[in-house]
Amino acid sequence: MGRQRSRRRAEWSAVTDSELWGRASAERYDAEETVMSSAAVLAPTLDFLAELAGDGRALEFAIGTGRVGIPLRGRGVPVAGIELSEHMVAVLRRKIDQDTLPVTIGDMATTVVPGEFALVYLVYNTISNLLTQDAQVRCFRNAARHLRPGGRFVIELEVPPLRLLPPGQVAVPFDVSARHLGFDTIDVVEQLLVSHHFTRDGDHYRRDTSRHRYAWPAELDLMARIAGLEPEHRYADWAGTPFAADSTKHISVWRKPVRGRPL
Incomplete structure (x- = not known):
């Protein structure tokens, strides 16, 4: 599920600390993500993931x-x-049936589906939906649990925008356009980021907020090590641009050893 400054209703689940997408958010999600769903944006993502999957199966958290x-x-x-979110899956089901693309309702940090996979992937900043470090570690362990030996876990995640936050400033703008105003407020002690959205809806602006736990690339590498995964690649984008100090996001790949320690 794509999370680029996600717009969602804050409902809570007993099995996860992720905020749950409600019906209204799910129904408008595709319309609000037309750019991210375009062929130009998706082509390098699909090329990257298809190459890693090879002739094996892929599991999307x-x-x-x-x-x-x-x-x-x-x-x-x-x-x-x-x-x-059952509401998100209901929208997906209008496009493709369960036999062609099976989906299990559950928490990505703990839910187990049958079989082994060549690729598990988690795109569009969505690991930040898990609001504690423990939950994010469980997500890595769950990915490793599903991977066959030699399989890969891929995450797409923004680099925390703390370099844009000078002393005394509490918010960082990320979008200022005719239809949408967006900014993040950041708790640097708890590593929590709240995205605030003001979206034009007719003659009014709709306000939404969503909470996220940001994590640094090195922190994710340690989570991977805890799960028994080895770092393989890190890029600045899906096209394979080298990751650098000024990169605003990263595509990270970890590999399950063919002869690794028990998970």
Whole structure:
């Protein structure tokens, strides 16, 4: 499920600390993510993931409405998904049936689906939906649990924007446009970021907020090590641009050893 400054209703689940997408948010998600669903944006993502999957199966954590999973299935990769929100899956089901792309309702940090996968992936900043370090570690362990030996876990995540936050400033703007105003407030002690959205809806602005736990690339590498995964690659984008000090996001790949320690 794509999370680029996500717009959601704050409902809580007993099995996860992720905030849950409600019906209204799910129904408008595709319309609000037309740019991220465009062929120009998706092509390098699909190329990257299809190459890693090879002739194996892929599992998408937080598959949402199928922005990535459905076209990846169209590339010939057998895809399965895990998704917490039944409302998001209801939108996905209007596009593709359960037999073609099976989705299990559940928490990406703990839900287990049958079989082994060549690829598990989690895109569009969605690991930040898990609001504690423990939950994020469980997510890595769950990915490792599903991977066959030699399989890969891929995460797409923004680099925390703390370099844009000078002393005394509490918010960082990330979008100022005719239809949408967005800014983040950041708790640097708890590593929590709150995205605030003011979206034009007719003659009014709709306000939404969402909470996220940001994590540094090195912190994710340690989570991977705890889960028994080895770092393989880190890029600045899906096209494979080298990751650098000024990169605003990263695509990270970890590999399950062929002869690794028990998970």
